[in-house]
Amino acid sequence: MSRLSLFATVALAALAAMSSARAPFDFRATETARIRAHLDSAERELRAKDVSSLTPAQRAARLRNLDRLHEYWVRGVFPQNTDFPGERVPYFIDRYGTRCAMAYLIEQAGSGDFVARVAATTNNARVPELKRDPQLVEWLEANGLTLGEAARIQPAYCFEEPCYSFGCNCPDNPTGAASAGYKTATGVSIGADVLTVALNSLHSGLARPLAGALGIAAGAAGIVVGAPNFDESGSRRTLGYVNAGVGAASAALGLYRIAHKPRTLSSLSLAPWLDGRGGTGLTAQLRF
Secondary structure (H helix, E strand, C coil), X not given: CCHHHHHHHHHHHHHHXXXXXXXXXXXXXXXXXXXXXXXXXXXXXXXXXXCCCCCHHHHHHHXXXXXXXXXXXXXXXXXXXXXXXCCCECCCECCCCCECHHHHHHHHCCCHHHHXXXXXXXXXXXXXXXXXXXXXXXXXXXXXXXXXXXXXXCCCECECCCHHHHCCCCCCCCCCCXXXXXXXXXXXXXXXXXXXXXXXXXXXXXXXXXXHHHHHHHHHHHHHHHHHHCCCCHHXXXXXXXXXXXXXXXXXXXXXXXXXXXXXXXXXXXXXXXXXXXXXXXXXXXXX
């Protein structure tokens, strides 16, 4: 591959990375999809449980609740975290009156007073924190659910902006979306790589050792920025590979620029020759 072709390839990769970095991120849609996946998984898990030890009344109540849970997550209207930046927390009822999954199930089963009490006193409590509440214990018993199963159903909600933008620990974040800071770092890194690739590929007039050193430095920075994100997902992983790939190309071209000096082209010239006595001949001159 010629140096000009390499430069074109790196430039195209940079344009693709910048396009990915600027892609709009719909937090609300992503958050809804995450909660739906959580509740779908919980429903399937609970339906697969062996409930032979439950009474017929408990089994019937459990089935009704799982059917309601299915309707709830398919509808896709969930509470919004408007109070805890950088945290993922549960809500029984959010400020807009939206019930969480467990609050919805309990209310639909006729215990709306319990939901209202929890919302008024410990609205962000996790189900295990309520394990000594006699009304919850009674409801779980009557509806054929365990405390652990109720905790499995209960989601928690990210803040109105992407949780990772605030540095909170969201290990099950399915988006892997790159933060604004990482997108900025990507832009700077790839911009520097493209510039140094251009300096090393085209006749810029810059001294070869200096241009090569700049390429190596910019490339190393791109690799450092990109490599830690290989195990991520989504756009963060994509940008990680682009950063490292473009950085490696810049560093390799910089090394080549330093290690290989331009070769002087050899030439052979021929000319007619005449001596002082009128003799003729041919002269050859080799330059290298």
